[in-house]
Amino acid sequence: MKEIKTDILIVGAGYAGIAAAKKMHAAGKDFIIMEARDRIGGRTLTEDLASGVTVDMGAKWVGPTQHLVWEWIKETQTETYETYDQGKNLLKFKDKISSYTGTIPKIDPISLIDLGIAISKMNKLSEQISISDPWNHPRAKEYDAMTLATWMEKHIWTAKAKHLFEIGIQTVFAAEASEISLLFALFYFKSGDNMDTLISIKNGAQQSILKGGTQGLVKKIAVSFMDKIHLNEPLLKLIQNDGGVLAESPNLRIRAQKCILAIPPVLINSILFEPPLPQQKAQLYQRMPMGAAMKVYLIYPTPFWRELGFSGQIVSDEYPLKVTFDVGHADADQGVLLVFVEGNDARNFIDLAEDVRKKMIIERVEKIFGHQASTPMQYIDKCWTEEVYSRGCYTGLMGPNTLTQFGHQIRTPFQHVHFAGTETAEKWSGYLDGAISSGYRAASEVLK
Numbered sequence: 001m002k003e004i005k006t007d008i009l010i011v012g013a014g015y016a017g018i019a020a021a022k023k024m025h026a027a028g029k030d031f032i033i034m035e036a037r038d039r040i041g042g043r044t045l046t047e048d049l050a051s052g053v054t055v056d057m058g059a060k061w062v063g064p065t066q067h068l069v070w071e072w073i074k075e076t077q078t079e080t081y082e083t084y085d086q087g088k089n090l091l092k093f094k095d096k097i098s099s100y101t102g103t104i105p106k107i108d109p110i111s112l113i114d115l116g117i118a119i120s121k122m123n124k125l126s127e128q129i130s131i132s133d134p135w136n137h138p139r140a141k142e143y144d145a146m147t148l149a150t151w152m153e154k155h156i157w158t159a160k161a162k163h164l165f166e167i168g169i170q171t172v173f174a175a176e177a178s179e180i181s182l183l184f185a186l187f188y189f190k191s192g193d194n195m196d197t198l199i200s201i202k203n204g205a206q207q208s209i210l211k212g213g214t215q216g217l218v219k220k221i222a223v224s225f226m227d228k229i230h231l232n233e234p235l236l237k238l239i240q241n242d243g244g245v246l247a248e249s250p251n252l253r254i255r256a257q258k259c260i261l262a263i264p265p266v267l268i269n270s271i272l273f274e275p276p277l278p279q280q281k282a283q284l285y286q287r288m289p290m291g292a293a294m295k296v297y298l299i300y301p302t303p304f305w306r307e308l309g310f311s312g313q314i315v316s317d318e319y320p321l322k323v324t325f326d327v328g329h330a331d332a333d334q335g336v337l338l339v340f341v342e343g344n345d346a347r348n349f350i351d352l353a354e355d356v357r358k359k360m361i362i363e364r365v366e367k368i369f370g371h372q373a374s375t376p377m378q379y380i381d382k383c384w385t386e387e388v389y390s391r392g393c394y395t396g397l398m399g400p401n402t403l404t405q406f407g408h409q410i411r412t413p414f415q416h417v418h419f420a421g422t423e424t425a426e427k428w429s430g431y432l433d434g435a436i437s438s439g440y441r442a443a444s445e446v447l448k
Contacts, residue, residue: 006032009256014042016420017262019439036234036389046213051299057382063205066433076220079211084326085201092316115161126189131426134187135404143183144404170342174291184398191429237272240415258446262420265396284406290392292346296339299378303335320349321364350383395430396423418442
Protein backbone atom coordinates (compact mmCIF):
# COMPACT_ATOMS: atom_id res chain seq x y z
CA MET A 1 0.00 0.00 0.00
CA LYS A 2 1.40 3.37 -1.06
CA GLU A 3 1.80 6.00 1.68
CA ILE A 4 1.72 9.76 0.99
CA LYS A 5 2.34 12.68 3.33
CA THR A 6 0.66 16.02 2.67
CA ASP A 7 -0.61 19.12 4.45
CA ILE A 8 -4.30 18.75 3.60
CA LEU A 9 -6.36 15.75 2.58
CA ILE A 10 -9.58 16.48 0.69
CA VAL A 11 -12.04 13.61 0.38
CA GLY A 12 -14.37 13.97 -2.61
CA ALA A 13 -13.76 15.55 -6.02
CA GLY A 14 -17.20 17.04 -6.58
CA TYR A 15 -17.83 20.78 -6.70
CA ALA A 16 -17.23 21.16 -2.94
CA GLY A 17 -13.95 19.23 -2.92
CA ILE A 18 -12.65 20.98 -6.03
CA ALA A 19 -13.60 24.36 -4.55
CA ALA A 20 -11.60 23.56 -1.41
CA ALA A 21 -8.68 22.39 -3.55
CA LYS A 22 -8.83 25.58 -5.59
CA LYS A 23 -8.35 27.61 -2.41
CA MET A 24 -5.51 25.36 -1.25
CA HIS A 25 -3.82 25.58 -4.63
CA ALA A 26 -4.03 29.38 -4.56
CA ALA A 27 -2.59 29.44 -1.02
CA GLY A 28 0.36 27.28 -2.06
CA LYS A 29 -0.58 24.43 0.26
CA ASP A 30 0.33 20.84 -0.42
CA PHE A 31 -2.81 18.73 -0.71
CA ILE A 32 -4.19 15.45 -2.01
CA ILE A 33 -7.73 14.70 -3.20
CA MET A 34 -9.06 11.20 -2.61
CA GLU A 35 -12.03 10.36 -4.85
CA ALA A 36 -14.05 7.14 -4.71
CA ARG A 37 -15.34 7.29 -8.28
CA ASP A 38 -13.39 6.84 -11.50
CA ARG A 39 -14.11 10.47 -12.40
CA ILE A 40 -14.40 13.90 -10.84
CA GLY A 41 -17.60 15.91 -10.62
CA GLY A 42 -19.59 14.23 -7.86
CA ARG A 43 -23.29 14.72 -8.55
CA THR A 44 -22.54 16.23 -11.96
CA LEU A 45 -22.17 13.89 -14.91
CA THR A 46 -22.01 15.14 -18.50
CA GLU A 47 -22.29 12.69 -21.38
CA ASP A 48 -21.78 13.07 -25.13
CA LEU A 49 -24.44 10.95 -26.79
CA ALA A 50 -24.22 9.03 -30.04
CA SER A 51 -26.78 11.44 -31.49
CA GLY A 52 -24.25 14.27 -31.09
CA VAL A 53 -26.03 15.89 -28.16
CA THR A 54 -24.32 16.70 -24.85
CA VAL A 55 -26.51 16.12 -21.78
CA ASP A 56 -26.16 16.54 -18.03
CA MET A 57 -27.29 13.40 -16.26
CA GLY A 58 -26.73 15.11 -12.90
CA ALA A 59 -26.93 18.77 -11.82
CA LYS A 60 -27.68 20.98 -14.81
CA TRP A 61 -28.88 24.53 -14.28
CA VAL A 62 -27.49 27.79 -12.94
CA GLY A 63 -29.68 30.60 -11.62
CA PRO A 64 -28.83 34.31 -11.81
CA THR A 65 -28.12 34.65 -8.07
CA GLN A 66 -25.75 31.67 -7.92
CA HIS A 67 -22.81 34.05 -8.00
CA LEU A 68 -20.00 31.60 -7.20
CA VAL A 69 -20.86 29.34 -10.13
CA TRP A 70 -20.98 32.40 -12.37
CA GLU A 71 -17.49 33.35 -11.17
CA TRP A 72 -16.24 29.95 -12.34
CA ILE A 73 -18.11 30.32 -15.62
CA LYS A 74 -16.46 33.68 -16.29
CA GLU A 75 -13.04 32.47 -15.14
CA THR A 76 -13.13 29.52 -17.55
CA GLN A 77 -14.89 31.47 -20.32
CA THR A 78 -17.57 28.81 -20.43
CA GLU A 79 -20.48 29.60 -22.73
CA THR A 80 -24.05 29.39 -21.51
CA TYR A 81 -27.50 29.61 -23.01
CA GLU A 82 -30.94 30.13 -21.52
CA THR A 83 -33.47 27.35 -21.08
CA TYR A 84 -35.96 27.43 -23.93
CA ASP A 85 -39.02 29.20 -22.57
CA GLN A 86 -41.01 30.34 -25.59
CA GLY A 87 -44.48 29.23 -26.56
CA LYS A 88 -47.18 27.55 -24.55
CA ASN A 89 -46.65 25.16 -21.64
CA LEU A 90 -48.95 22.18 -21.22
CA LEU A 91 -50.83 20.78 -18.23
CA LYS A 92 -52.23 17.27 -18.27
CA PHE A 93 -54.62 16.71 -15.39
CA LYS A 94 -57.17 13.88 -15.21
CA ASP A 95 -56.81 13.16 -18.94
CA LYS A 96 -57.50 16.76 -19.90
CA ILE A 97 -54.78 18.83 -21.58
CA SER A 98 -54.67 22.62 -21.34
CA SER A 99 -52.08 25.22 -22.27
CA TYR A 100 -50.70 28.13 -20.28
CA THR A 101 -47.79 30.54 -20.05
CA GLY A 102 -45.59 31.36 -17.06
CA THR A 103 -44.71 29.16 -14.10
CA ILE A 104 -48.17 28.40 -12.70
CA PRO A 105 -50.44 26.14 -14.81
CA LYS A 106 -53.83 27.34 -16.02
CA ILE A 107 -56.42 25.85 -13.69
CA ASP A 108 -59.85 26.83 -12.42
CA PRO A 109 -59.95 30.19 -10.57
CA ILE A 110 -60.59 28.78 -7.10
CA SER A 111 -57.74 26.27 -7.33
CA LEU A 112 -55.47 28.91 -8.85
CA ILE A 113 -56.13 31.30 -5.97
CA ASP A 114 -55.61 28.45 -3.49
CA LEU A 115 -52.26 27.53 -5.08
CA GLY A 116 -51.11 31.15 -5.24
CA ILE A 117 -51.95 31.73 -1.58
CA ALA A 118 -50.07 28.55 -0.55
CA ILE A 119 -46.91 29.60 -2.41
CA SER A 120 -47.17 33.12 -0.99
CA LYS A 121 -47.52 31.73 2.55
CA MET A 122 -44.51 29.51 2.01
CA ASN A 123 -42.44 32.47 0.81
CA LYS A 124 -43.49 34.62 3.78
CA LEU A 125 -42.70 31.87 6.29
CA SER A 126 -39.32 31.12 4.74
CA GLU A 127 -38.38 34.80 4.73
CA GLN A 128 -38.42 34.69 8.55
CA ILE A 129 -35.91 31.80 8.72
CA SER A 130 -32.21 32.37 9.33
CA ILE A 131 -30.12 30.29 6.94
CA SER A 132 -27.22 30.21 9.40
CA ASP A 133 -29.19 28.84 12.36
CA PRO A 134 -32.77 27.94 11.42
CA TRP A 135 -33.06 25.87 14.61
CA ASN A 136 -33.09 29.10 16.64
CA HIS A 137 -36.29 30.46 15.10
CA PRO A 138 -38.93 31.09 17.85
CA ARG A 139 -41.24 28.50 16.26
CA ALA A 140 -38.50 26.13 15.12
CA LYS A 141 -39.61 23.17 17.23
CA GLU A 142 -43.21 23.59 16.10
CA TYR A 143 -42.22 23.77 12.42
CA ASP A 144 -39.75 20.91 12.78
CA ALA A 145 -42.27 18.62 14.49
CA MET A 146 -44.50 18.50 11.39
CA THR A 147 -43.91 17.39 7.84
CA LEU A 148 -44.46 19.65 4.88
CA ALA A 149 -47.35 17.35 3.95
CA THR A 150 -49.04 18.12 7.28
CA TRP A 151 -48.76 21.85 6.57
CA MET A 152 -50.25 21.29 3.10
CA GLU A 153 -53.24 19.46 4.56
CA LYS A 154 -53.95 22.43 6.83
CA HIS A 155 -53.38 25.23 4.33
CA ILE A 156 -54.30 23.99 0.84
CA TRP A 157 -57.98 23.35 0.31
CA THR A 158 -58.51 22.23 -3.27
CA ALA A 159 -57.35 18.88 -4.66
CA LYS A 160 -55.91 20.37 -7.85
CA ALA A 161 -53.88 23.03 -6.00
CA LYS A 162 -52.60 20.41 -3.56
CA HIS A 163 -51.57 18.11 -6.40
CA LEU A 164 -49.71 20.82 -8.31
CA PHE A 165 -48.00 22.01 -5.11
CA GLU A 166 -46.89 18.41 -4.48
CA ILE A 167 -45.41 18.19 -7.99
CA GLY A 168 -43.49 21.39 -7.26
CA ILE A 169 -42.15 19.87 -4.04
CA GLN A 170 -41.08 16.69 -5.85
CA THR A 171 -39.30 18.80 -8.45
CA VAL A 172 -37.37 20.81 -5.85
CA PHE A 173 -36.55 18.09 -3.31
CA ALA A 174 -36.76 14.83 -5.34
CA ALA A 175 -38.84 13.57 -2.44
CA GLU A 176 -42.38 13.52 -1.10
CA ALA A 177 -43.71 16.29 1.10
CA SER A 178 -44.29 13.65 3.79
CA GLU A 179 -40.53 12.95 3.97
CA ILE A 180 -39.30 16.38 5.00
CA SER A 181 -40.01 18.65 7.92
CA LEU A 182 -41.65 22.03 7.43
CA LEU A 183 -38.64 23.74 9.03
CA PHE A 184 -36.23 22.06 6.62
CA ALA A 185 -38.40 23.08 3.67
CA LEU A 186 -38.50 26.70 4.88
CA PHE A 187 -34.72 26.75 5.33
CA TYR A 188 -34.23 25.27 1.86
CA PHE A 189 -36.52 27.79 0.19
CA LYS A 190 -34.83 30.70 2.00
CA SER A 191 -31.40 29.32 1.11
CA GLY A 192 -32.38 29.47 -2.57
CA ASP A 193 -34.03 32.92 -2.26
CA ASN A 194 -37.65 31.61 -2.08
CA MET A 195 -39.99 28.96 -3.45
CA ASP A 196 -40.80 31.00 -6.56
CA THR A 197 -37.11 31.10 -7.48
CA LEU A 198 -36.65 27.35 -7.07
CA ILE A 199 -39.57 26.43 -9.35
CA SER A 200 -38.99 29.08 -12.03
CA ILE A 201 -37.02 29.36 -15.25
CA LYS A 202 -36.90 33.13 -15.82
CA ASN A 203 -34.93 34.69 -12.96
CA GLY A 204 -35.06 31.27 -11.32
CA ALA A 205 -32.93 28.24 -10.57
CA GLN A 206 -33.60 26.72 -14.03
CA GLN A 207 -32.61 29.76 -16.11
CA SER A 208 -29.20 28.98 -17.63
CA ILE A 209 -27.48 25.91 -19.10
CA LEU A 210 -23.73 25.44 -19.60
CA LYS A 211 -22.39 24.46 -22.98
CA GLY A 212 -20.18 21.46 -22.34
CA GLY A 213 -22.12 20.66 -19.16
CA THR A 214 -21.63 21.22 -15.46
CA GLN A 215 -19.05 18.43 -15.20
CA GLY A 216 -17.11 20.15 -17.97
CA LEU A 217 -16.93 23.29 -15.84
CA VAL A 218 -15.49 21.54 -12.79
CA LYS A 219 -12.94 19.76 -14.99
CA LYS A 220 -11.73 23.15 -16.25
CA ILE A 221 -11.36 24.44 -12.68
CA ALA A 222 -9.40 21.33 -11.64
CA VAL A 223 -7.06 21.25 -14.62
CA SER A 224 -4.16 22.91 -12.79
CA PHE A 225 -4.10 20.29 -10.02
CA MET A 226 -5.37 17.09 -11.67
CA ASP A 227 -2.14 15.41 -10.60
CA LYS A 228 -3.28 15.80 -6.98
CA ILE A 229 -6.43 13.73 -7.54
CA HIS A 230 -6.41 9.98 -6.82
CA LEU A 231 -9.42 8.25 -8.40
CA ASN A 232 -10.99 4.92 -7.41
CA GLU A 233 -9.95 5.45 -3.79
CA PRO A 234 -12.97 5.40 -1.47
CA LEU A 235 -12.09 6.44 2.08
CA LEU A 236 -12.46 3.43 4.36
CA LYS A 237 -10.85 4.50 7.62
CA LEU A 238 -9.87 7.80 9.22
CA ILE A 239 -7.65 7.83 12.30
CA GLN A 240 -6.98 11.04 14.23
CA ASN A 241 -4.29 11.82 16.82
CA ASP A 242 -2.44 14.88 18.03
CA GLY A 243 -0.32 14.95 14.87
CA GLY A 244 -3.16 14.98 12.38
CA VAL A 245 -5.00 12.31 10.40
CA LEU A 246 -4.23 8.99 8.78
CA ALA A 247 -6.63 8.05 5.97
CA GLU A 248 -6.85 4.62 4.42
CA SER A 249 -8.39 3.66 1.08
CA PRO A 250 -7.96 0.38 -0.86
CA ASN A 251 -4.55 1.37 -2.23
CA LEU A 252 -3.43 4.43 -0.25
CA ARG A 253 -2.44 5.56 3.22
CA ILE A 254 -2.38 9.33 3.46
CA ARG A 255 -1.00 11.26 6.41
CA ALA A 256 -2.12 14.89 6.66
CA GLN A 257 -2.35 17.69 9.18
CA LYS A 258 -6.00 18.39 8.32
CA CYS A 259 -8.81 16.71 6.41
CA ILE A 260 -11.83 18.11 4.55
CA LEU A 261 -14.68 15.67 4.01
CA ALA A 262 -16.61 16.83 0.93
CA ILE A 263 -18.98 13.91 0.39
CA PRO A 264 -22.74 13.40 0.88
CA PRO A 265 -23.69 13.07 4.57
CA VAL A 266 -25.29 9.68 3.94
CA LEU A 267 -21.84 8.26 3.12
CA ILE A 268 -19.99 9.58 6.16
CA ASN A 269 -21.23 6.90 8.55
CA SER A 270 -19.77 4.25 6.22
CA ILE A 271 -16.27 5.47 7.17
CA LEU A 272 -14.60 3.91 10.21
CA PHE A 273 -13.49 6.78 12.46
CA GLU A 274 -10.95 6.43 15.27
CA PRO A 275 -11.94 7.94 17.62
CA PRO A 276 -15.60 7.57 16.65
CA LEU A 277 -17.65 10.51 15.41
CA PRO A 278 -19.36 12.47 18.20
CA GLN A 279 -22.69 10.79 18.79
CA GLN A 280 -24.82 13.78 17.78
CA LYS A 281 -22.93 14.16 14.50
CA ALA A 282 -23.31 10.44 13.80
CA GLN A 283 -27.01 10.66 14.64
CA LEU A 284 -27.38 13.59 12.22
CA TYR A 285 -25.91 11.59 9.34
CA GLN A 286 -28.23 8.69 10.15
CA ARG A 287 -31.13 11.09 9.56
CA MET A 288 -30.13 12.65 6.23
CA PRO A 289 -31.29 10.31 3.45
CA MET A 290 -30.85 11.44 -0.13
CA GLY A 291 -33.70 12.36 -2.41
CA ALA A 292 -34.56 10.06 -5.33
CA ALA A 293 -34.20 11.58 -8.79
CA MET A 294 -34.20 10.11 -12.28
CA LYS A 295 -33.36 12.10 -15.37
CA VAL A 296 -34.66 10.89 -18.72
CA TYR A 297 -33.67 12.35 -22.08
CA LEU A 298 -35.55 11.90 -25.33
CA ILE A 299 -33.55 13.06 -28.35
CA TYR A 300 -35.51 13.90 -31.51
CA PRO A 301 -34.34 14.87 -35.03
CA THR A 302 -35.96 18.28 -34.49
CA PRO A 303 -37.63 20.13 -31.60
CA PHE A 304 -40.98 19.60 -33.34
CA TRP A 305 -42.96 20.98 -30.40
CA ARG A 306 -41.52 24.42 -31.04
CA GLU A 307 -43.02 24.40 -34.53
CA LEU A 308 -46.36 23.59 -32.92
CA GLY A 309 -46.04 26.63 -30.65
CA PHE A 310 -45.11 24.76 -27.47
CA SER A 311 -42.24 25.35 -25.04
CA GLY A 312 -41.60 21.67 -24.30
CA GLN A 313 -42.62 22.21 -20.68
CA ILE A 314 -45.19 19.74 -19.38
CA VAL A 315 -46.75 19.32 -15.96
CA SER A 316 -48.60 16.03 -15.73
CA ASP A 317 -50.41 13.98 -13.10
CA GLU A 318 -49.73 10.67 -14.85
CA TYR A 319 -46.97 8.37 -13.53
CA PRO A 320 -44.11 8.41 -14.25
CA LEU A 321 -44.02 11.68 -16.22
CA LYS A 322 -44.59 14.71 -14.01
CA VAL A 323 -42.37 17.51 -15.39
CA THR A 324 -40.49 18.08 -18.67
CA PHE A 325 -38.25 20.79 -20.13
CA ASP A 326 -36.83 21.59 -23.55
CA VAL A 327 -33.10 21.89 -22.77
CA GLY A 328 -31.82 22.26 -26.31
CA HIS A 329 -30.25 25.49 -27.54
CA ALA A 330 -32.71 27.93 -29.13
CA ASP A 331 -30.97 27.42 -32.50
CA ALA A 332 -30.46 23.66 -32.12
CA ASP A 333 -31.36 21.34 -34.97
CA GLN A 334 -32.14 18.42 -32.66
CA GLY A 335 -34.83 18.32 -29.99
CA VAL A 336 -33.70 17.55 -26.45
CA LEU A 337 -36.55 16.83 -24.06
CA LEU A 338 -35.67 16.33 -20.39
CA VAL A 339 -38.13 14.35 -18.26
CA PHE A 340 -37.91 14.29 -14.46
CA VAL A 341 -39.09 11.32 -12.39
CA GLU A 342 -38.74 12.02 -8.68
CA GLY A 343 -39.51 10.88 -5.17
CA ASN A 344 -41.44 7.62 -4.85
CA ASP A 345 -42.04 7.64 -8.60
CA ALA A 346 -38.28 7.37 -9.19
CA ARG A 347 -37.85 4.66 -6.56
CA ASN A 348 -40.50 2.55 -8.28
CA PHE A 349 -39.67 3.43 -11.89
CA ILE A 350 -36.01 2.40 -11.71
CA ASP A 351 -37.01 -1.14 -10.71
CA LEU A 352 -38.65 -1.62 -14.11
CA ALA A 353 -36.67 -2.96 -17.08
CA GLU A 354 -35.17 -0.25 -19.30
CA ASP A 355 -37.33 -1.20 -22.30
CA VAL A 356 -40.43 -0.89 -20.12
CA ARG A 357 -39.30 2.51 -18.82
CA LYS A 358 -38.61 3.71 -22.34
CA LYS A 359 -42.02 2.55 -23.59
CA MET A 360 -43.86 4.21 -20.69
CA ILE A 361 -42.12 7.57 -21.07
CA ILE A 362 -42.58 7.71 -24.84
CA GLU A 363 -46.26 6.77 -24.52
CA ARG A 364 -46.83 9.56 -21.97
CA VAL A 365 -45.11 12.16 -24.14
CA GLU A 366 -46.94 10.96 -27.24
CA LYS A 367 -50.29 11.41 -25.48
CA ILE A 368 -49.46 15.08 -25.06
CA PHE A 369 -47.42 15.99 -28.16
CA GLY A 370 -48.87 13.54 -30.67
CA HIS A 371 -47.40 10.93 -33.03
CA GLN A 372 -44.19 12.90 -33.68
CA ALA A 373 -43.11 12.06 -30.12
CA SER A 374 -43.33 8.30 -30.73
CA THR A 375 -39.96 7.87 -32.48
CA PRO A 376 -37.09 9.55 -30.64
CA MET A 377 -33.60 9.04 -32.02
CA GLN A 378 -32.33 8.09 -28.58
CA TYR A 379 -33.55 7.37 -25.06
CA ILE A 380 -31.26 7.56 -22.04
CA ASP A 381 -32.03 7.62 -18.33
CA LYS A 382 -30.17 7.62 -15.03
CA CYS A 383 -31.35 7.05 -11.46
CA TRP A 384 -29.04 8.52 -8.82
CA THR A 385 -30.19 6.17 -6.08
CA GLU A 386 -28.12 3.52 -7.89
CA GLU A 387 -24.95 5.61 -7.60
CA VAL A 388 -22.93 3.91 -4.86
CA TYR A 389 -21.09 7.10 -3.95
CA SER A 390 -24.16 9.36 -3.93
CA ARG A 391 -27.05 7.04 -3.04
CA GLY A 392 -29.47 9.60 -4.46
CA CYS A 393 -29.96 13.19 -5.50
CA TYR A 394 -30.30 16.14 -5.27
CA THR A 395 -29.38 16.57 -1.64
CA GLY A 396 -29.49 15.11 1.85
CA LEU A 397 -32.94 15.67 3.37
CA MET A 398 -34.11 16.21 6.93
CA GLY A 399 -37.32 14.81 8.32
CA PRO A 400 -39.11 15.96 11.49
CA ASN A 401 -37.06 16.78 14.61
CA THR A 402 -33.72 16.58 12.82
CA LEU A 403 -32.82 20.20 12.16
CA THR A 404 -33.68 21.38 15.69
CA GLN A 405 -31.98 18.48 17.48
CA PHE A 406 -28.93 17.88 15.30
CA GLY A 407 -28.70 20.70 12.75
CA HIS A 408 -26.07 22.63 14.70
CA GLN A 409 -23.64 19.78 13.96
CA ILE A 410 -23.77 20.16 10.19
CA ARG A 411 -20.67 22.39 9.89
CA THR A 412 -18.96 21.68 13.22
CA PRO A 413 -15.37 20.35 12.80
CA PHE A 414 -14.36 17.14 14.53
CA GLN A 415 -10.78 17.54 15.76
CA HIS A 416 -8.71 17.78 12.53
CA VAL A 417 -11.64 16.99 10.23
CA HIS A 418 -13.71 19.72 8.56
CA PHE A 419 -16.94 19.22 6.67
CA ALA A 420 -17.97 20.53 3.25
CA GLY A 421 -20.62 19.52 0.72
CA THR A 422 -23.67 21.36 -0.54
CA GLU A 423 -25.73 20.13 2.43
CA THR A 424 -23.51 22.18 4.76
CA ALA A 425 -24.04 25.45 2.84
CA GLU A 426 -26.09 28.32 4.13
CA LYS A 427 -26.80 29.94 0.75
CA TRP A 428 -27.99 27.74 -2.12
CA SER A 429 -27.86 24.57 -0.06
CA GLY A 430 -28.47 21.58 -2.31
CA TYR A 431 -27.17 23.36 -5.42
CA LEU A 432 -23.79 23.73 -7.14
CA ASP A 433 -23.36 27.22 -5.73
CA GLY A 434 -23.83 25.86 -2.22
CA ALA A 435 -21.24 23.16 -2.90
CA ILE A 436 -18.68 25.78 -3.96
CA SER A 437 -19.34 28.01 -0.95
CA SER A 438 -19.04 25.02 1.39
CA GLY A 439 -15.66 24.09 -0.08
CA TYR A 440 -14.43 27.66 0.27
CA ARG A 441 -15.65 27.81 3.88
CA ALA A 442 -13.99 24.54 4.89
CA ALA A 443 -10.75 25.62 3.20
CA SER A 444 -10.82 28.91 5.10
CA GLU A 445 -11.26 27.02 8.38
CA VAL A 446 -8.25 24.86 7.60
CA LEU A 447 -6.10 27.79 6.49
CA LYS A 448 -6.65 29.79 9.68
